[in-house]
Every structure is written in C-alpha cells, then in structure tokens.
Amino acid sequence: QQPVQSPQAVILREGEDAVINCSSSKALYSVHWYRQKHGEAPVFLMILLKGGEQKGHEKISASFNEKKQQSSLYLTASQLSYSGTYFCGTEIEGGYGGSQGNLIFGKGTKLSVKP
C-alpha cells in the first residue's frame, strides 16, 4: 500500500525546476505533501483531494490524477530553502467513497539545491 515516489533524489541549481512524483496502486481519497529538513519535523505543504479541491501554501503547485492514482509536486525557481526530503502521504479510499482513515507515506525524495 506504500506509495512509490520518484525520483529518489535530485540535485538542482538555484532557479531550476523540479517535479516529484507519487504513485499508488490503490484508489485514493487524498494526497498530502510534506517537506522535512534534517533533524526537524515534517512540515505540511499541500493536500489534494479527489474531486479537485486543494489546500496548501500559495507558492506550492501540485496535481492529482485520480484515474491514475498519481500526484506530482512542482517546485519552480528553486531556492536554497527548498532543500530537504519531500514525502507524499496517501489516504486510501474506503467504502462509500470516503477515507480509510490514515496516511501512508512514501519513502521520500531528497532534494538538494546548490548555489
């Protein structure tokens, strides 16, 4: 049930763009994105719900393809502060189209932004 993230790691120069993907084999109710810096707690970035609703930071862009159970996080004009490990968490769809009730996270994508 664990979603698969790709790539596992990416190195960027400041100003470059990156896309992080998250794929599940199960029907999803929602996808959550978090960033974690070394030694710190994961920080919420965005939620994408089936049906198209999104909640999150204005500067973060993401998509959710409900038919393919895939989500992508778009990081544009990267800054040094974007460095960290990005995790997607998925809520599996339960009965009657609701949520099964807990988040399952992928193994993460390590992003390094260099000057």
Added chain:
Amino acid sequence: KAGVTQTPRYLIKTRGQQVTLSCSPISGHRSVSWYQQTPGQGLQFLFEYFSETQRNKGNFPGRFSGRQFSNSRSEMNVSTLELGDSALYLCASSPARQGGHTIYFGEGSWLTVV
C-alpha cells in the same frame, strides 16, 4: 497555539528494555497518529487513535502498543526493545480522523537501542 509536543526528545535504551513515549497534540485535536522513521524507509505508520480508541494499526509486531487518554494525549510503548527499533518516532495530530484533514507533526523522539 502550541504545536505537537513529544517527550522525551532523545533517549538511549538497552536491548530487552521497554520504553514509553509521550505525545501532547495541538489543543482541540482529537486524532493522534504515530510513525516510525528510519533511514531509507520513510515514515512508517504505527497506529492512529481517536476518542481513546485505536482506529488503525500498521504492520508492526505486538511489542508496539499505544493508548490515548481522555484529554487526547497519547503514549506509545515498545517492549522488549531490539536494535532495529532504533528510530525517530513521530507523533502527528489532526482535528478529526482523516478525510482530507492536515496532520501536524511533532519534532519526534529519537530512540537509540544499544
């Protein structure tokens, strides 16, 4: 508004011992989830509590247990510690059970088993 508070932050235990970790959720949050984080494995779901009842459980042995109190504070316990239990244990709280609610993580408890 205070965030999720976990105690202790760091601890070292010996194989065979047991450990109890504590989590105080954000005020008003009733759902608490626990995750184990180890290098290369990401965040692995342990269990979720809501209204003092365990609602979901991950694929961990019975040595891992937890509970939630009436004030929503939660504890998790690991008995008969093994070296492989060394990890960062993260607690997360949410206003309600999932269904599109944001979960907020604490800074975690670093457990080292020697």
